[in-house]
Amino acid sequence: MAPPSKRRPGFSRRAQYGLFLSYVVAAGGVILALLLLIVAVIDPRGFNGLKGLALDLTAPVSSAGRGAVRGIGDGIDSVNAYFFAASQNEALRSELAQRRRAAIEAQALRQENRRLKALLGISQRAETAVATGRVVGSTFDSARRLATIDVGGSDGVVIGQPVRSVDGLVGRVVETGRSAARVLLVTDGGNSVPIVLARDGTPAFATGRGDGTIELRTLEVGQSPFRRGDVVFTSGVGGIYPPGIPVARVLKVTRDLTIAQPLADPGKLDFAIVLPAYMPQANAPIAPTAPTAPPPAPAPPRP
CATH class of the missing domain: 2.40.10.340 (Rod shape-determining protein MreC, domain 1)
Structure with a gap:
């Protein structure tokens, strides 16, 4: 196996500076992480203050990013609504027609129930x-x-x-x-x-x-x-x-x-x-007549 090349990354100073800066950033990140870890262990209250400061610094950036994402989402929704407006209107018309039919049927049922209750009341009053x-x-x-x-x-x-x-x-x-x-x-x-x-x-x-x-x-x-x-x-x-x-x-x-x-x-x-045919009653009942006495028996003939 060939040994790894030990040549420098070219004769370009820009490439050399870039590689050097990447090493410096990596080392600085490790050092900063170690310092934050030490602060968190030694002084938790101070570490919470640092977190609050970081939150304050990143909140505007997060808000701006959220607004941008929301704006993009609203734009996409507007485009979708524009292209699918016909189908949405048709669905809304169908739903409205269904609700109108249901309302008419409910009104008819209420009217019929009202009439049936009235008929029931008449039937209860008119027992015959x-x-x-x-x-x-x-x-x-x-x-x-x-x-x-x-x-x-x-x-x-x-x-x-x-x-x-x-x-x-x-x-x-x-x-x-x-x-x-x-x-x-x-x-x-x-x-x-x-x-x-x-x-x-x-x-x-x-x-x-x-x-x-x-x-x-x-x-x-x-x-x-x-x-x-x-x-x-x-x-x-x-x-x-x-x-x-x-x-x-x-x-x-x-x-x-x-x-x-x-x-x-x-x-x-x-x-x-x-209803049964109405038969009017007489205003006053006829008083019964008293029985008459039987006629007297005829007298016997004289001799």
Whole structure:
């Protein structure tokens, strides 16, 4: 094996000075480390002061370096956001649409729960309710105003029973099947309901006009007692409809005509309650008559 070369690193003074300075720096570093070690062992408090001084001297440099790194990172994020803005906007739109659909579904559930609770309260108050069903269809353009509910003969529904909702009177049953029934709405021209004015108890009749509204007529000829905004209820006269069910609200009053809007809008009905036909009782029971004495026996003939 050839012996290592002992030649100097060239004839360049710069190279020689550089090598000499590297040796001096290395030796100085070793000496400084030894001095720091000795200070740390002999005077720990003074060594902590030196560390604090070093920290104070290096903190601005660290802060500047951190700012530079953060600036570079922000620049990279801005570039990424610029190039990926379309995909991010699409994701945000999709998330917004999902949240909007969820909010609409939650609102619909709250509305349905509110109606179901109201129906439950009516069912609890009306212990003789026959059945509660969902409205599955109704006519709007036909000359006859009818609705279909998903309860029928198997649930105890028969022809002639009144039907109401949370808002008010719907109509009466005119056809029944085993699992469905058809209801003649109060807006039909063939449906006439005895009513009373809630404000003063004036008796009247509510007759459907076939166009989604109701015409109100009093029993006496004269000035109309109705006012815009008045509410009418069933009176119970004549049977079928129990008294006290809201029917309609007055929309328009003229000299010869009073038009009202039914409170139970067929287009917005979800559920309906079938009630038994109302049978009004007599105002006073008939007093029983006293039994009559038997006629006296005929006298025997004289001889």
